[in-house]
Amino acid sequence: MSAASPSAIVTSPAPLGRWGVWVLLAVLLLGLLSTWLGPDPAIQNLDQSLAAPSTSHWLGTDHLGRDLLARLGEAVRVSFWLALGSALLAVGLGTVLGLCAAWQRGLTERLLCLCADGVAAIPGLLWVLLVAALAPGQKWALYSGLVLTAWVEFFRLVRSRASMTLAGDAVQAGRLLGFGAPYLLRWHVLPPLQSDLLRLWSYAVANAVLAVAALGFVGVGLRPPTAELGLMMTEALPYYDEAPWLLAGPVLLLVLTVAALQSATRPHERESA
Template structure:
């Protein structure tokens, strides 16, 4: 079973966009300094040579705050998706392979988690430690692993029932070979689709929670927090609110574009 993983033009655009955002977030703090530094004599300034995107209502550099906010959002998204993918993929393959009571137990566990909406789960955990990072991470990871398990289990069952796998079994090939040579190559595009959707959902959820005041708390820079802080100044300094909105939009666009083509059809 050969799966074509060559990137399409759309995926290359998405990957280039994400790489550019990641480089900005990684290099921004080193180039423009501490996002917590206040300059009350230079607040709501327009973009210029000293402050490329201007300063906010407290005189803090918008570039520095955007870079740190991007680090936080992308870091949380990547960590939660990775933490969800590992158990979800492993349990999905094992459940499809072994079947029986093990598969039934995994399905019951997944259905139990699925009964509680992911956003509600994050909100419940956030009440335990308001403004902390770990409730967002834990809630998103718990919500996402179910999707990995369900999709991987369904895909793996279909692959394991294919004639190619049956022929390999008759030839005496072991479990590791079958998973490596037949199951894993077919799952990779599916996993890339799940990862792109998961990261987009995590970035959007974190911004939404910050915007309504139940996510990361000020003064820590976060896209949703920045939006709600800068919203009162949208008429006086519209470029300020536009900056986090644009970064969020471009991040989501890059994650959507990088999906495999078959996921779009």
């Protein structure tokens, strides 16, 4: 069998990627439907404490008698709003700074690269932990810490790709014809970046979900009675032997969500016939 030529390799959506999209839709549907159809996740009923899964409580209840399914739905909403918001801010900040570095070059580029290297020198979760520790339980602190760690990857990608595009013949011809920066960025620089930015954004969302859960698990993130996956794991640990479903629910939901986010936009190569 002869080796396939480069032209015979085409990119198509990966089966795992399609699976990730369906899982994400199911998780988001859980968060939305639990708002309208489920009980209040904050209502306590000590008579139903640590109740096993049943028709009245599909996933059982926690140590305070709160419905676990309703709390998982609230945790999905909280985690996704934090993750999506911080990732959008990070992609905006990283893209703007990357374009600025690629366009201005010189001292501006060196200063921005130095700033990015300084942020990247410290582990991302440590940055989030340090910022969140300034105001425990406050969402703005979580947003700030997540954006601070995520923008560097977008900056490096945009700076590298934009620098090559700006040095190309198409952009140079556009400049000679008198086209301004908005036109060149809109039609020549940004289009090739869109797929890579989308893929990197999905990983940033997954990392943000993990970071929020990790902070909640160590007690620095959101505060009770807010339902959050990491916080729910911490609350469930003392009752692991008596009610293992308490820990299984948030753990499985976190694993599925992160795996789906990381695979939803993953490219897949196959040989054309």
